[in-house]
Amino acid sequence: MGPRTAQDPAAEFHEFFELHYAELARLAHLLTGEADAADDLAADALLALWHRWDRVRAADHPAAYARGVVANLARSRIRSAVRERRRIALFWSQRGEHTDEPDVPAVVDVQGALRRLPFRKRACVVLRHAFDLSERDTALTLGISVGTVKSQTSRAMAQLEQMLGSRAASHLVGGREQWTS
Incomplete structure (x- = not known):
């Protein structure tokens, strides 16, 4: 200087x-x-x-x-990234333990699509659909407003639909038991 x-x-x-x-x-x-x-x-x-x-x-x-x-x-x-990868791996490995015959390509596609989402959108989708949290609980967890949770989740699902196709994305929303079982 x-x-x-x-x-x-x-x-x-x-x-x-x-x-x-x-x-x-x-x-x-x-x-x-x-x-x-x-x-x-x-x-x-x-x-x-x-x-x-x-x-x-x-x-x-x-x-x-x-x-x-x-x-x-x-x-x-x-x-932080290493911890996040470990949590994701643990989440997906637990999910796989409860599936008779996991559709490995579909799991890989979903994981890849989730990783391509910005963090806040990814967090909203995972908390809302994988952990089945309410919009209010998701907002409290992330320190954001309920309106932000709604908009981020909606936008994230639209992006996932583009990446995975509407059938796969709606399967994520409708098939919460696959995320949590």
Whole structure:
């Protein structure tokens, strides 16, 4: 960043942002393997730095500090993704235990289609249809409004219908016992 001056902290942070944002996003991409998450992680890291800017700007190596924040955020994201994959695997393995002859291609198709949904839509569909939660309980679980649950579930089901066909999607809604048995 160069020698420290008595520059306005906001202007100094803006300069730091301009110099390091692309590098931090690239680091996040390389750490997580997720191009679409890289910008979010870099932005989250820079927001955290802004909240501690007095401490960061006094550090010997502010850019190294910023890279450390990105690494920690990436690690948290990876751990969350691993936990989510384990929960999904457990859910599907339990589902399979109760099926006489599982339609493996259909299960794989549904899993793949669910993974392609954005998290909130996926969560709404799974909570509403796999766990048979009410709209209210789903809203409480996710910390969103009932209206958002309704709209996200509806949109998600429309996307699943496009990906899987209307028969398979309606089978998901109508066949809750397959999700939970």
